[in-house]
Amino acid sequence: MTSSSALPPAFPPESWIKVLPQGLYVEPGNFFVDPVRPAERAVITHGHADHARPGNIKVLATPDTLAIMRARYGDGAGSSLQPLPYGERLRIGEVDVRFVPAGHVLGSAQAVLEYRGCRIVVSGDYKRRSDPTCAPFEPVPCDVFVTEATFGLPVFRHPPDGREIARLLHSVELFPERSHVVGAYALGKCQRVIALIRRAGYDKPIFLHGAHIPLCNLYRELGVDLGELVPATGLKKDAFVGGIVMAPPSAVADRWARRLPDPVICMASGWMTVRQRARQRGVELPLVISDHADWDELCQTIEDVGAPELWVTHGREEALVHHATGRGIRARALALVGFDEEGQGELPDVEHPPTHDANPGTKPGLGQGALL
Ligand SMILES: [Zn+2]
Numbered sequence: 001m002t003s004s005s006a007l008p009p010a011f012p013p014e015s016w017i018k019v020l021p022q023g024l025y026v027e028p029g030n031f032f033v034d035p036v037r038p039a040e041r042a043v044i045t046h047g048h049a050d051h052a053r054p055g056n057i058k059v060l061a062t063p064d065t066l067a068i069m070r071a072r073y074g075d076g077a078g079s080s081l082q083p084l085p086y087g088e089r090l091r092i093g094e095v096d097v098r099f100v101p102a103g104h105v106l107g108s109a110q111a112v113l114e115y116r117g118c119r120i121v122v123s124g125d126y127k128r129r130s131d132p133t134c135a136p137f138e139p140v141p142c143d144v145f146v147t148e149a150t151f152g153l154p155v156f157r158h159p160p161d162g163r164e165i166a167r168l169l170h171s172v173e174l175f176p177e178r179s180h181v182v183g184a185y186a187l188g189k190c191q192r193v194i195a196l197i198r199r200a201g202y203d204k205p206i207f208l209h210g211a212h213i214p215l216c217n218l219y220r221e222l223g224v225d226l227g228e229l230v231p232a233t234g235l236k237k238d239a240f241v242g243g244i245v246m247a248p249p250s251a252v253a254d255r256w257a258r259r260l261p262d263p264v265i266c267m268a269s270g271w272m273t274v275r276q277r278a279r280q281r282g283v284e285l286p287l288v289i290s291d292h293a294d295w296d297e298l299c300q301t302i303e304d305v306g307a308p309e310l311w312v313t314h315g316r317e318e319a320l321v322h323h324a325t326g327r328g329i330r331a332r333a334l335a336l337v338g339f340d341e342e343g344q345g346e347l348p349d350v351e352h353p354p355t356h357d358a359n360p361g362t363k364p365g366l367g368q369g370a371l372l
């Protein structure tokens with residue numbers, strides 16, 4: 001490892017890890033991390049659709065991420081799937097690879113890559129808060145830290161999730177004749193919200209939109225306790241009175257939700273900080289619950305890993321680059337494509353939607369939607 005000076009290292013990391021159109025390419029190991037197009041060899045940080053794509057030949061990921069990929073893609077998950085549990089080391093070509101928990105969703109990992117004494121950590125997506133459904137993020141000291149920046153602006157400060165869940169449960173109490181439908185992405189967010197509701201002491205059955213059933217079942221198979229879950233399909237309207245229904249974000253404001261009794265439309269997302277977004281989506285009760293680091297968590301993590309060099313990707317890179325540079329860290333935005341530039345419809349389960357959707361034409365600012 002190099003010392004923490006801002007001088008370029010003698011052996012520059014960009015000489016062996018490169019940004020190609022297909023994604024982040026690790027040359028001495030001949031593999032990609034989270035390739036956006038099918039690769040011969042892929043190291044996958046977690047199961048979200050913008051990181052784990054189908055069609056790779058050889059896939060290396062944590063056992064839980066592989067289970068998620070298999071559940072979603074079947075045989076398309078890859079021709080050969082190799083599990084690597086957290087903490088175990090594997091040499092690929094000339095590169096040592098290990099996974100360390102990222103605290104983002106079940107199975108999510110930071111890829112720790114070492115080559116000739118230089119350590120690069122590709123964090124994928126991460127958060128620092130406790131999440132009952134996955135192992136907590138572990139900071140790893142490194143020479144280069146590759147960070148996401150989904151909420152990379154100082155205006156994004158997520159409140160404690162316990163407070164958001166208390167708001168939901170308070171509303172359930174307040175309106176016993178209504179139903180509450182909570183929009184949440186299918187992988188990670190849905191299960192985390194359920195687990196947080198359980199942690200707050202709510203023990204009635206929770207209803208599930210059909211789209212949420214497979215991954216909730218998988219989470220339980222993998223040992224995550226979610227309490228009693230009931231498929232919402234085929235039930236009479238009355239069954240939902242006073243109840244909580246989990247649904248994909250796309251379903252909460254559409255016809256599907258109208259068959260529920262006077263539904264309170266809720267949405268669990270870091271983007272609910274932006275009130276205009278909540279209004280646009282017809283959300284009555286926005287819940288700011290994110291699986292991504294907020295601004296403070298991003299800055300704290302940069303401190304914790306102590307890397308003299310920072311590469312910033314998908315999200316609002318500029319503010320974080322500026323912040324890091326001010327702290328004597330060499331920082332740059334990675335021009336990775338495929339994470340924030342595809343339609344949200346194609347990536348139904350991710351929280352970092354296209355920038356143009358979040359914020360039309362005003363990257364990197366927050367735009368007119370910000371009311372904070
Ligand atoms: Zn993700």
Ligand SMILES: [Zn+2]
Binds near residue numbers: 352
């Ligand atoms: Zn992502």
